[in-house]
Amino acid sequence: MSLLMLTILSGDVFFMVQLTTRAVGQDAWITAQITSLWACLIIFIILGLGRLYPGKTLVEYIPLIIGRLPGKFLGMLYAVWFLLVTAMAVDSFGLFLNTTILTTTSPEVFVLSIMVLVFYALRSGLEVWARVNEILLPLVIAAILIVLCLALGVADFRRVLPVGEHSVGELLASSITPGSMRGLVLAAAMLIPALRDQKNLTRNLIGTVVGVGLILSLVNIMAVAVFGPENCSNLEFPFYNLARMIDMARIITRMELFIVLIWVFGVFIQICTLTYCSTMAAAQVAGVTKYQPLMFPIFVLITALATSGFQDVVQLRDFLESTWGGFGLLSFELTIPLLLYAAALLRKRHEVQKL
Amino acid sequence: MRKAVLVLALLVSILQTGCFGRVEINDLALVVAGALDVKKHAGQERILFTMQIANPMALVPDGGGGTGEKPFWTITGSGRDFRDAIDDAIKRMPKKPFFGQTRVLIIGEEAARKGIAFLDRALRSTEARPSNWLVLARGTGKSVLELEMPTFRASGLALNNLFQIQGYNDGIVPVSTNEFAYCLSTGNTCPVMPVVRVVPESSFQETARLPGGAPPKTIEIEGLGVFDYNGRLKGFLNPGETRGYLWIRGKARRNEVTARQTDKPDYLTALVISSQRKLEVKMAPDGIPQFKISVKNEAYLAEHYSYQHVTMNAEIFRDMERAIDKQIEKEMRSALRKCQLLGCDVFEFGEEVHRQHPREWQHLKDDWEILFPQVKVVVDSKTHISQCGLIYSAPPREVKLQ
Numbered sequence: 134m135s136l137l138m139l140t141i142l143s144g145d146v147f148f149m150v151q152l153t154t155r156a157v158g159q160d161a162w163i164t165a166q167i168t169s170l171w172a173c174l175i176i177f178i179i180l181g182l183g184r185l186y187p188g189k190t191l192v193e194y195i196p197l198i199i200g201r202l203p204g205k206f207l208g209m210l211y212a213v214w215f216l217l218v219t220a221m222a223v224d225s226f227g228l229f230l231n232t233t234i235l236t237t238t239s240p241e242v243f244v245l246s247i248m249v250l251v252f253y254a255l256r257s258g259l260e261v262w263a264r265v266n267e268i269l270l271p272l273v274i275a276a277i278l279i280v281l282c283l284a285l286g287v288a289d290f291r292r293v294l295p296v297g298e299h300s301v302g303e304l305l306a307s308s309i310t311p312g313s314m315r316g317l318v319l320a321a322a323m324l325i326p327a328l329r330d331q332k333n334l335t336r337n338l339i340g341t342v343v344g345v346g347l348i349l350s351l352v353n354i355m356a357v358a359v360f361g362p363e364n365c366s367n368l369e370f371p372f373y374n375l376a377r378m379i380d381m382a383r384i385i386t387r388m389e390l391f392i393v394l395i396w397v398f399g400v401f402i403q404i405c406t407l408t409y410c411s412t413m414a415a416a417q418v419a420g421v422t423k424y425q426p427l428m429f430p431i432f433v434l435i436t437a438l439a440t441s442g443f444q445d446v447v448q449l450r451d452f453l454e455s456t457w458g459g460f461g462l463l464s465f466e467l468t469i470p471l472l473l474y475a476a477a478l479l480r481k482r483h484e485v486q487k488l
Numbered sequence: 489m490r491k492a493v494l495v496l497a498l499l500v501s502i503l504q505t506g507c508f509g510r511v512e513i514n515d516l517a518l519v520v521a522g523a524l525d526v527k528k529h530a531g532q533e534r535i536l537f538t539m540q541i542a543n544p545m546a547l548v549p550d551g552g553g554g555t556g557e558k559p560f561w562t563i564t565g566s567g568r569d570f571r572d573a574i575d576d577a578i579k580r581m582p583k584k585p586f587f588g589q590t591r592v593l594i595i596g597e598e599a600a601r602k603g604i605a606f607l608d609r610a611l612r613s614t615e616a617r618p619s620n621w622l623v624l625a626r627g628t629g630k631s632v633l634e635l636e637m638p639t640f641r642a643s644g645l646a647l648n649n650l651f652q653i654q655g656y657n658d659g660i661v662p663v664s665t666n667e668f669a670y671c672l673s674t675g676n677t678c679p680v681m682p683v684v685r686v687v688p689e690s691s692f693q694e695t696a697r698l699p700g701g702a703p704p705k706t707i708e709i710e711g712l713g714v715f716d717y718n719g720r721l722k723g724f725l726n727p728g729e730t731r732g733y734l735w736i737r738g739k740a741r742r743n744e745v746t747a748r749q750t751d752k753p754d755y756l757t758a759l760v761i762s763s764q765r766k767l768e769v770k771m772a773p774d775g776i777p778q779f780k781i782s783v784k785n786e787a788y789l790a791e792h793y794s795y796q797h798v799t800m801n802a803e804i805f806r807d808m809e810r811a812i813d814k815q816i817e818k819e820m821r822s823a824l825r826k827c828q829l830l831g832c833d834v835f836e837f838g839e840e841v842h843r844q845h846p847r848e849w850q851h852l853k854d855d856w857e858i859l860f861p862q863v864k865v866v867v868d869s870k871t872h873i874s875q876c877g878l879i880y881s882a883p884p885r886e887v888k889l890q
Contacts, residue, residue, distance in 0.1 A: 363674060364670050379619075
């Protein structure tokens with residue numbers, strides 16, 4: 134399940150730090166922990182559904198729960214949802230590189246190059262890029278921890294005080310948007326049937342989201358300790374700036390390339406996972422057994438959406454701040470699966486009574 | 489077929505090693521330091537931006553470029569704001585300015601008093617770093633950058649070295665752009681900047697005289713400039729007050745403290761090697777916070793001049809510690825008095841109230857500017873002198889300082 138770790142890690146670390154510090158200042162690290170709870174809730178729901186319909190993916194068992202026609206419709210919505218989220222990830226990939234290091238390169242270059250790479254990886258099947266992920270994940274986590282450790286020299290941890298200044302309500306409200314990012318763990322519902330290790334699913338999935346929560350909390354604490362809460366919320370990419378602050382013994386400086394490495398690796402796996410999910414969803418809604426023929430149209434769609442989606446960073450930030458919470462956690466990631474699970478339980482009980 | 493495509497792809501990737509925004513390093517003007525000043529021009533205020541641009545060939549000591557080349561060159565542009573001034577300078581530059589190697593940004597005194605905006609560009613630019621140092625120049629920043637020093641040649645690099653080697657020692661307070669922005673972002677902490685000025689060289693060879701017979705010049709860092717809550721220069725702290733600032737902030741590293749022993753005319757100097765601060769905030773019944781600063785220092789005895797020959801013993805040691813403590817407390821009090829007089833909370837006291845009493849702070853934060861000059865502060869220093877160098881008592885027959 135380490136696939137999902139990278140899928141949710143990069144978005145969390147790069148976009149959620151500034152959004153949560155803007156909402157709750159130095160308490161952002163608490164929000165990161167609350168967010169883990171949302172993600173755990175999602176995991177319990179999709180695992181419950183998975184147990185009721187073993188060997189089937191989300192899109193496959195939706196028609197079994199709510200009937201053929203509405204099921205197909207909802208499945209299609211999920212396919213479109215995955216498609217849009219993928220386009221957002223691809224778009225933000227280009228935006229980050231555009232604002233930080235490759236400022237004069239046109240964004241289409243990033244979009245096309247990552248999409249070609251993802252196309253190549255996905256065409257070879259799930260196992261291929263899952264193995265790539267096994268190499269990249271330790272690298273990314275090591276790079277994050279190295280950057281955090283090196284920034285200790287410029288940190289002032291009194292800036293993280295006072296702890297818990299914000300009320301529980303404010304903290305919960307601030308956890309919705311990052312909850313959507315962490316809620317991408319929903320992709321597990323599309324992947325579970327393909328997994329070899331079915332026994333330790335609960336443990337692995339929960340370990341994944343809690344692990345990401347811990348890393349995010351550490352990044353939050355470091356960013357606030359270095360920049361202060363107000364200052365941090367104003368930064369475009371606090372984690373990137375954190376690396377720019379590093380200056381150890383005048384030798385270890387300019388660590389921002391570590392950040393770019395984390396970003397490129399993380400987003401590659403994220404886009405792979407999400408594209409796989411949208412292609413699978415589309416294929417299963419259409420009732421096709423092999424997803425490969427659908428790949429090309431889906432890729433064209435994603436590329437088109439990504440290049441014409443967000444026109445600038447302000448739109449991306451506005452979207453993340455105001456829409457993403459409702460578009461992710463409050464609808465497709467938590468509420469709909471929850472209703473599906475309730476319906477599925479009722480249906481099963483009904484079937485048992487009939488017998 | 490597949491192999492052919494693969495080979496072709498590899499070949500193409502080898503050939504395509506460039507990138508979009510590539511500029512040859514020879515075409516880059518490496519700006520090592522910048523300075524902002526203001527100037528009245530035709531009744532309008534213009535911003536002057538001076539860049540000190542390194543000549544990498546001549547910066548290497550006795551390296552290949554020893555052909556009498558200048559180690560750096562400077563260029564000034566003027567405009568309505570920071571960026572406008574750079575644009576103006578570009579018209580006269582045969583190279584592309586590159587700020588990725590910039591280490592120091594100097595603000596001229598006049599510009600600082602006017603409170604000109606510089607943080608936005610310094611933080612927004614992807615080339616400049618938030619870890620760059622900020623320095624306040626007595627007079628103009630331009631004059632600091634135009635100075636060629638005998639020891640380090642480019643004054644911008646010299647400032648950078650000074651901060652990195654001597655930072656937090658002996659009253660030198662390095663301030664990064666990030667630190668400055670942080671103070672302003674809290675809304676209740678005033679930022680500070682170390683002060684640099686151009687002074688005549690105190691010792692030099694006769695051949696080094698400038699044309700006209702004037703002594704050569706160098707730069708000196710002394711004291712701190714205090715800014716108000718909006719980032720305008722309000723006043724200065726002298727070296728003693730600057731050390732007081734370091735004690736209160738708990739940032740002091742190696743600082744020498746010279747003090748007179750109680751009821752003896754003896755002078756001693758202690759080298760404080762580490763200092764730890766504890767800041768307690770108590771809410772008084774009238775709702776105004778009270779502060780207690782306790783500083784714990786670890787020190788070595790660096791010098792001791794005694795009028796009568798005394799053999800060192802534990803009692804004298806304790807007496808010395810008390811003398812050092814008194815001096816440190818005096819420095820802290822003088823820094824406090826000056827800043828309360830200026831009405832600038834440079835000690836993060838407001839933030840400290842916020843951290844220790846978040847609920848009460850909600851009522852105080854809007855009036856902090858008025859409250860800060862009135863708050864009561866108790867200072868307390870506890871120094872422990874742990875060793876006295878390679879001799880025990882002062883040598884007996886030395887001529888004593890009168």
